[in-house]
Amino acid sequence: MARKSFWKRITIWRYLFLAVCFVIVVGNPFTNYYWDINFIQGWFQSIGVGNLWIVSPLEGVESILTAKFFYMPSLVGMVIPVTVALLMGRVFCSWMCPIEFLSLLTDKIFGLIPKWGNKLKYRPDLIRLPKRFLWFALVAELLFTMIIGYPLFVWWSPPGLVGRETMFYVFYKHVTIEIVIVILVLLLNLLTRRLFCRYFCPLGATLALLGKKRQLVIHYDASKCVGCKVCDTRCPMGIKPSVGESQTVYCWNCAECVDVCPTNALNFTWRDKGVLRVTPGVVKVND
Amino acid sequence: MEKKKFIKERRQFLKVTLGTFLSGALTSCDLSRFKNPKTMVKSPIGPNILRPPGAVSEEHFAQKCIRCGRCGEVCPYHCIKYFDIKTGGVFSGTPYVNVMEKPCYLCMKCVYVCPTGSLVPCAKEDVRMGVAVINRQICVTWQQQKTGLMCKTCFSVCPFSGVAIKIDHDFRPYIVEEYCTGCGICAYSCIADTWYENKGKKAITIMPIKWKKIKEIKLEDIKKS
Numbered sequence: 001m002a003r004k005s006f007w008k009r010i011t012i013w014r015y016l017f018l019a020v021c022f023v024i025v026v027g028n029p030f031t032n033y034y035w036d037i038n039f040i041q042g043w044f045q046s047i048g049v050g051n052l053w054i055v056s057p058l059e060g061v062e063s064i065l066t067a068k069f070f071y072m073p074s075l076v077g078m079v080i081p082v083t084v085a086l087l088m089g090r091v092f093c094s095w096m097c098p099i100e101f102l103s104l105l106t107d108k109i110f111g112l113i114p115k116w117g118n119k120l121k122y123r124p125d126l127i128r129l130p131k132r133f134l135w136f137a138l139v140a141e142l143l144f145t146m147i148i149g150y151p152l153f154v155w156w157s158p159p160g161l162v163g164r165e166t167m168f169y170v171f172y173k174h175v176t177i178e179i180v181i182v183i184l185v186l187l188l189n190l191l192t193r194r195l196f197c198r199y200f201c202p203l204g205a206t207l208a209l210l211g212k213k214r215q216l217v218i219h220y221d222a223s224k225c226v227g228c229k230v231c232d233t234r235c236p237m238g239i240k241p242s243v244g245e246s247q248t249v250y251c252w253n254c255a256e257c258v259d260v261c262p263t264n265a266l267n268f269t270w271r272d273k274g275v276l277r278v279t280p281g282v283v284k285v286n287d
Numbered sequence: 288m289e290k291k292k293f294i295k296e297r298r299q300f301l302k303v304t305l306g307t308f309l310s311g312a313l314t315s316c317d318l319s320r321f322k323n324p325k326t327m328v329k330s331p332i333g334p335n336i337l338r339p340p341g342a343v344s345e346e347h348f349a350q351k352c353i354r355c356g357r358c359g360e361v362c363p364y365h366c367i368k369y370f371d372i373k374t375g376g377v378f379s380g381t382p383y384v385n386v387m388e389k390p391c392y393l394c395m396k397c398v399y400v401c402p403t404g405s406l407v408p409c410a411k412e413d414v415r416m417g418v419a420v421i422n423r424q425i426c427v428t429w430q431q432q433k434t435g436l437m438c439k440t441c442f443s444v445c446p447f448s449g450v451a452i453k454i455d456h457d458f459r460p461y462i463v464e465e466y467c468t469g470c471g472i473c474a475y476s477c478i479a480d481t482w483y484e485n486k487g488k489k490a491i492t493i494m495p496i497k498w499k500k501i502k503e504i505k506l507e508d509i510k511k512s
Contacts (some may be wrong), residue, residue, distance in 0.1 A: 033365070055353070
């Protein structure tokens with residue numbers, strides 16, 4: 001089977017979207033500092049584009065929980081990300097998060113190393129935890145914030161730190177120690193692809209929880225499947241689309257499996273209009 | 288078949304009870320209420336290191352702030368800075384204004400940009416970042432007999448001169464605490480540190496606001512003068 005042509009691959013658009021989001025987040029300290037253009041301020045904890053405010057759901061909820069105080073702009077700012085998560089699931093993680101962009105970039109860079117490159121590129125997942133670990137991470141995070149009494153994820157969230165460190169570098173010409181967290185998250189990719197995103201990211205857990213009944217899902221067509229299992233090896237989240245797991249909570253709609261499938265057995269559909277819900281565990285192989 | 292169903296139901300029941308227990312714990316348990324904030328976590332806010340204008344009280348600031356950094360990016364004078372984990376601890380990532388490096392010029396841009404209400408939108412006159420305190424032993428105009436100087440820098444530089452800072456018949460400045468915004472322009476531009484006997488000390492410091500203690504500050508001033 002021939003691979004899909006370049007511009008018909010969905011992942012190409014995903015990479016482009018990731019790059020645009022990364023440039024916006026990393027570039028806005030520069031525009032603010034050097035040219036005094038305040039059109040875009042902030043980063044993924046809370047970004048303001050003109051008069052449109054977007055507040056990250058987990059951080060907003062944490063600040064409400066600790067301060068016990070409702071502020072209308074923060075509630076209104078949470079509407080857009082929450083609706084996006086309700087409709088499309090963890091789409092923020094795979095299509096916008098700067099950590100995903102950076103880990104794709106590090107994957108590319110590691111692939112260029114002459115001897116080890118190929119081994120690193122097609123590495124198996126060394127650490128495999130039960131997927132339920134994601135929920136424990138969310139609960140532990142919330143419990144710790146309540147015990148300490150100050151929101152925690154607001155300062156150690158890796159996607160937020162990417163923006164903050166660039167801002168620190170541009171504005172005050174130095175970088176804080178927190179950059180270690182970002183580097184650590186990127187290095188953990190060597191053990192298992194997206195180890196942090198899979199098992200430890202509380203923000204990803206909230207978005208996944210919101211998108212449990214999401215509309216945009218990857219539909220697995222058992223009649224078209226040849227059973228080559230390329231999608232299983234390709235999936236960065238370590239789930240198995242060939243068993244119909246792409247409709248579970250843990251899928252983040254990154255469309256890697258859609259592009260890699262040689263027979264187009266996997267496709268994006270709306271859940272209501274989709275053909276059938278595939279029960280996990282049933283695999284059909286064409287004769 | 289029935290046994291399977293039973294197990295499923297039991298699991299569901301366990302899940303629901305665990306969920307309710309956790310959510311109840313989340314909303315009710317708040318140890319910050321019991322601890323003594325002075326001993327557990329010490330706020331890095333002190334003399335001349337203040338919160339940006341319109342900030343809520345210091346106990347609630349770090350709880351509300353989500354460290355998005357928009358106030359600092361919007362500030363046209365780049366006077367808003369951020370604590371990091373070394374200087375701030377739990378307060379890392381929250382904004383502050385160091386008056387001695389660069390004071391706040393009350394342009395009120397940061398206030399309208401805060402998404403969580405830790406900086407509440409208010410008018411220029413209602414800002415209370417702190418209160419300026421004049422050390423009359425150091426101020427060159429208050430020590431006219433010694434120095435023979437008569438500077439009115441703080442009076443002429445104050446955005447509310449004549450209201451927040453007044454001068455008496457000997458041109459000696461004094462502060463009306465009710466109207467002082469604590470922007471710190473007077474402390475920044477004070478020339479008392481150039482007088483050789485003062486050894487680089489400035490006559491005005493901005494104390495972070497504690498409304499209960501303002502009367503004490505007045506008493507101290509009277510004692511000093």
